[in-house]
Amino acid sequence: MNQQFRRGGFSILPPVVKNLLIINGLFFLATIGLGQAFNIDLIKLLGLHYVGASDFQPYQYITYMFMHSATNYAHILFNMLALWMFGNTLENVWGSKRFLIYYLVTGIGAAVVYTFWIHYEIMPTIRAVDHFLDNPSMTAFAQFRNSDFFQVASYDIQNNFNAFVDSYNRLSKTDQNAALQETINFMSQYKQDYMNAHTVVGASGAVYGILLAFGMMFPNQIIYLYFAIPIKAKWFVIIFGALELYSGISNKPGDNVAHFAHLGGMLFGFLIIKYWKKKGRLY
Incomplete structure (x- = not known):
């Protein structure tokens, strides 16, 4: 896709995406291994807790986005697949430094929005x-x-x-x-x-920020939903955002998904892209 945006050519696995995949994978394996071998609960240590909780630490606003449930393999698989599918294009367009800034800001922004929501x-x-x-x-x-x-x-x-x-x-x-x-x-x-x-883990906030960016940057790019249904990126993002908003407001019992963290990632992503566009630094 759009190979002209990168001087060195289009890379299918650019460095930041590659290293994020590796880091998330290592944290996932460590969560399982340390839990089974030494009964160390990494999610308790590195997952994001409510700010008033005794287990809360400020560094969790960063570490939580590299943690995933050790019992829900679909959680990390979906996040890492989406990170690779959409993140590689964005990193090739923006360059590694800007992509990393975007990823971290949307991940932290997702955590901030979640904090306000869980307080409520x-x-x-x-x-x-x-x-x-x-x-x-x-x-x-x-x-x-x-x-x-x-x-x-x-x-x-x-x-x-x-x-x-x-x-x-x-x-x-x-x-x-x-x-x-x-x-x-x-x-x-x-x-x-x-x-x-009330602990939240996962790269989902940053990944939803990436989905939002892809939809804004390449609105007419065709995405195959479930690898079968063709849909334009802009509609894909709108549908996912609407579903997250509905699910968050519905707040059904037993729903352990941090929907407002996902929306927070999209919100901060939207603000960053608008700011970069205003400053003429989007590409």
């Missing part, structure tokens, strides 16, 4: 927990426990809740004050576990 999502539950902690009582806990605010969002929450139930049932028979203190301790731990439960 989890704050009702956090406020409900704080309300209980300010005025603890077994009646208030029962109201929280039976509300939509109580969500078993991780194995840690499930395990701690099971241990709490056993302890509470034992204490409530002999000492109501101790049972209430146990409930307060559980709710304090629940707050931390709940904030830590």
Whole structure:
């Protein structure tokens, strides 16, 4: 495609795309290997946590985009296939430095948008927990426990809740004050576990930024959806963006996809391309 854009000719695997593929692959293998051999949870260390969580670290805004689920092979395969299919053209057009800047900015931008979205999502539950902690009582806990605010969002929450139930049932028979203190301790731990439960990983934010760029740069280029259905790049991007927006707003139970991170990557990509175009530096 458009070989004239690169002085050295068109490369099917330019250096930044190649190295991104290698880095993502190595991180994926390390996630599996270290987890099985040493019980080291790289996703906990390098995945992006909510900024108020105890597991959050600022470097996660970068490291999260090189991590992928060790149990969902389709996640990394789709991202890496899209990175190669569309990223190689963009790197040949822009050059390696500009492509790398674009990739990192859209990936970080996706994380920023996700942070704002997850804050909006989890704050009702956090406020409900704080309300209980300010005025603890077994009646208030029962109201929280039976509300939509109580969500078993991780194995840690499930395990701690099971241990709490056993302890509470034992204490409530002999000492109501101790049972209430146990409930307060559980709710304090629940707050931390709940904030830590929302972790995002994957190159998808940056990849959606790449899809957006390809659609804007080559709007009439034919893409074969599922390798069979021909569709122009501009419609491909519009459809994918609309589906992500619908899925994000719908927020169906059990949907663990960070749709607003994908949209964040597209948003930041759009802003970067518009800025470069305004400055006359798009090519």
